[in-house]
Amino acid sequence: MRTHQCGELRSDDIGQTVSLTGWVGRRREHGEHLAFVDLRDHTGITQCVINDDVDVRSEYVVRITGVVRARPEGTVNDSLPTGQVEVGECEVEILRKATPPPFPVDARADGVDENIRLQHRYIDLRRERMQRNLRIRSAVNAAVRKAMERQEFVEVETPMLVPSTPEGAREFLVPSRKEHGAFYALPQSPQLFKQLLMVGGVDRYYQIARCLRDEDLRADRQYEFMQLDMEMSFVGQDDVLDAVSEAVLDAAEAVTGERPGPIERMTWLEAMERFGVDKPDLRFGMELVELTDVFSATEFKAFAGAEAIKGIKVDGAAEEYGRNQLDKLTDKAKSAGAKGLVWLKCTDDGVDSPVAKFLSDDEVSAVKAAMGAETGDLILIVADAWMTTCEVLGTLRNDLGRPPVHQGPYRYVWIIEFPLFVGVDKESGRPKPGHHPFTMPHPDDVDKFDTDPMAVRSIAYDLVLNGWELGSGSIRIHEPELQQKVFTALGITAEEADRKFGFFLNPFEYGAPPHGGFAFGLDRLVAILAGEDNIREVIAFPKTQNGTDPMTNAPVEVDPRQLADLGLKVLPKID
RNA sequence: GGUCUCGUAGCUCAGUUGGUUAGAGUGCCGGCCUGUCACGCCGGAGGUCGCGGGUUCGAGUCCCGUCGGGACCGCCA
Numbered sequence: 029m030r031t032h033q034c035g036e037l038r039s040d041d042i043g044q045t046v047s048l049t050g051w052v053g054r055r056r057e058h059g060e061h062l063a064f065v066d067l068r069d070h071t072g073i074t075q076c077v078i079n080d081d082v083d084v085r086s087e088y089v090v091r092i093t094g095v096v097r098a099r100p101e102g103t104v105n106d107s108l109p110t111g112q113v114e115v116g117e118c119e120v121e122i123l124r125k126a127t128p129p130p131f132p133v134d135a136r137a138d139g140v141d142e143n144i145r146l147q148h149r150y151i152d153l154r155r156e157r158m159q160r161n162l163r164i165r166s167a168v169n170a171a172v173r174k175a176m177e178r179q180e181f182v183e184v185e186t187p188m189l190v191p192s193t194p195e196g197a198r199e200f201l202v203p204s205r206k207e208h209g210a211f212y213a214l215p216q217s218p219q220l221f222k223q224l225l226m227v228g229g230v231d232r233y234y235q236i237a238r239c240l241r242d243e244d245l246r247a248d249r250q251y252e253f254m255q256l257d258m259e260m261s262f263v264g265q266d267d268v269l270d271a272v273s274e275a276v277l278d279a280a281e282a283v284t285g286e287r288p289g290p291i292e293r294m295t296w297l298e299a300m301e302r303f304g305v306d307k308p309d310l311r312f313g314m315e316l317v318e319l320t321d322v323f324s325a326t327e328f329k330a331f332a333g334a335e336a337i338k339g340i341k342v343d344g345a346a347e348e349y350g351r352n353q354l355d356k357l358t359d360k361a362k363s364a365g366a367k368g369l370v371w372l373k374c375t376d377d378g379v380d381s382p383v384a385k386f387l388s389d390d391e392v393s394a395v396k397a398a399m400g401a402e403t404g405d406l407i408l409i410v411a412d413a414w415m416t417t418c419e420v421l422g423t424l425r426n427d428l429g430r431p432p433v434h435q436g437p438y439r440y441v442w443i444i445e446f447p448l449f450v451g452v453d454k455e456s457g458r459p460k461p462g463h464h465p466f467t468m469p470h471p472d473d474v475d476k477f478d479t480d481p482m483a484v485r486s487i488a489y490d491l492v493l494n495g496w497e498l499g500s501g502s503i504r505i506h507e508p509e510l511q512q513k514v515f516t517a518l519g520i521t522a523e524e525a526d527r528k529f530g531f532f533l534n535p536f537e538y539g540a541p542p543h544g545g546f547a548f549g550l551d552r553l554v555a556i557l558a559g560e561d562n563i564r565e566v567i568a569f570p571k572t573q574n575g576t577d578p579m580t581n582a583p584v585e586v587d588p589r590q591l592a593d594l595g596l597k598v599l600p601k602i603d
Numbered sequence: 604g605g606u607c608u609c610g611u612a613g614c615u616c617a618g619u620u621g622g623u624u625a626g627a628g629u630g631c632c633g634g635c636c637u638g639u640c641a642c643g644c645c646g647g648a649g650g651u652c653g654c655g656g657g658u659u660c661g662a663g664u665c666c667c668g669u670c671g672g673g674a675c676c677g678c679c680a
Contacts, residue, residue: 054642056639058638058639058642058643059635060637077639079637103640128631131614132630141672142672143671143673195680196679196680197680198679241679249679460680574671574672578671
């Protein structure tokens with residue numbers, strides 16, 4: 029139907045008779061016998077000059093045949109790639125009339141209520157931004173797939189109808205028609221199957237896998253999302269990190285044209301100490317500064333005896349933060365778990381602070397020296413349990429200094445050596461697994477299982493980009509003795525382990541190779557590479573924060589006969 | 604489950620201390636226009652002020668509830 033696309037024609041094409049297809053954008057009429065029509069497709073816009081009295085309107089789908097010619101002197105449009113030329117002597121074929129769109133099909137729609145864009149997503153997708161995002165996504169998928177194939181990974185598809193598993197995210201359930209009361213679950217990840225593929229001798233598995241989790245939605249979370257899921261046999265941590273790095277760096281290069289340098293590594297402990305989070309945003313400073321020793325002999329009760337005292341410095345912010353804002357910061361710190369927040373405004377001869385009178389001159393000057401503070405800087409200090417101190421300041425640091433996620437430069441970092449156990453389950457009093465219960469403990473820490481379990485590190489790792497967690501993985505336990513040790517530390521009896529995880533672990537008896545893997549979220553990577561701070565912008569048909577689709581109206585009630593078939597009865601909502 | 608925030612014309616918004624017939628831009632429809640490109644000029648249509656209740660002589664405006672969108676906390680092994 030067409031000889032060229034709408035973004036293609038250049039001066040070199042002058043004289044050619046061409047056919048273009050697309051949607052009618054803006055039109056500028058000058059009486060009955062001259063009209064300019066901007067014809068648009070996913071490649072761009074070409075101006076067509078129409079001399080007949082043809083009724084073409086916004087978003088009509090048309091085929092225009094005409095002759096490419098140079099624009100008359102003084103009418104060249106430098107803001108269009110095709111602006112040197114136009115198509116004249118046009119014959120217009122209307123392929124489909126259209127009603128006017130509810131919002132403009134151009135950059136002005138960026139400001140339109142997202143709900144309305146989603147209601148008419150098929151129109152929204154015609155826009156340059158959306159077309160670009162879809163194509164970036166496709167390029168990332170292609171690059172990732174190519175990188176995995178090159179590294180001899182085998183793409184294996186795993187089932188979408190799987191058994192419900194006891195741990196982890198809330199699952200979507202699918203009722204069985206054959207056995208009323210029995211349900212499939214939709215996979216929150218292919219975790220179970222990919223490890224069994226290793227037992228099955230596949231050696232290196234990957235899949236661009238759809239994962240489903242029935243948890244509340246966010247800017248970076250949808251019910252359904254895509255992961256590059258992979259697993260490899262007979263490897264250690266470095267092999268996994270290298271293989272994933274290849275895929276991620278290839279994807280970044282495919283989109284930006286520039287290959288990022290090798291991805292740096294940081295231990296979980298260092299990330300917490302310096303940035304107060306396990307997904308540090310390395311694009312800005314404001315690092316946490318250790319102050320515990322400075323106050324080792326302090327008279328100030330709020331500091332005395334605290335496990336950890338740390339501070340962050342906000343450059344030159346002393347003036348701009350009034351009492352009101354400082355109170356808000358304090359509230360923020362408290363809601364993040366701190367007992368309080370101490371602020372110091374640096375002056376020429378000391379500090380201005382409600383607690384200044386409790387601090388000795390030596391302490392004040394030691395703090396300023398440790399923080400590298402100058403007059404006009406604002407210092408925020410938290411004294412609490414080590415984890416709390418780190419986390420609270422990490423939250424404040426992100427609140428005060430973090431740029432939008434897509435703002436360059438890209439800072440990839442591997443966070444390694446996560447703790448094997450994190451915190452304590454409120455109900456059972458048992459330690460909770462940091463990653464999952466099949467994660468390999470760090471070999472140097474195995475003797476700490478009995479003495480100090482919370483200090484045991486694991487061979488688990490996260491990939492972080494600009495403060496967003498892209499994904500995580502681990503080397504898995506493949507020996508039953510070690511697995512038993514972990515279960516014991518988690519307070520899981522042999523009987524309970526068999527009941528909960530038997531279907532998963534029993535196959536290991538038939539010969540599980542040492543193996544490990546990783547999974548990272550493609551939506552998040554694509555969003556950041558596309559310069560978006562919301563993954564809905566890189567998903568063709570996303571859901572709202574409430575999990576609904578304004579276009580299809582899903583979820584919807586179903587016919588009672590369907591429910592009867594499935595042996596289901598809907599109960600009234602309880603408030 | 605919680606905190607915050609938004610909801611007025613197709614779209615983006617303004618709307619005074621609670622006071623006459625709720626406005627603008629843009630889009631849409633009609634007319635004029637032979638070199639525009641955010642074309643221009645003239646005219647017109649277009650409103651359940653999200654919904655329900657309350658206070659009041661009088662509510663877009665104040666109060667309560669509710670629905671919908673968004674950000675975040677909880678949650679996401």
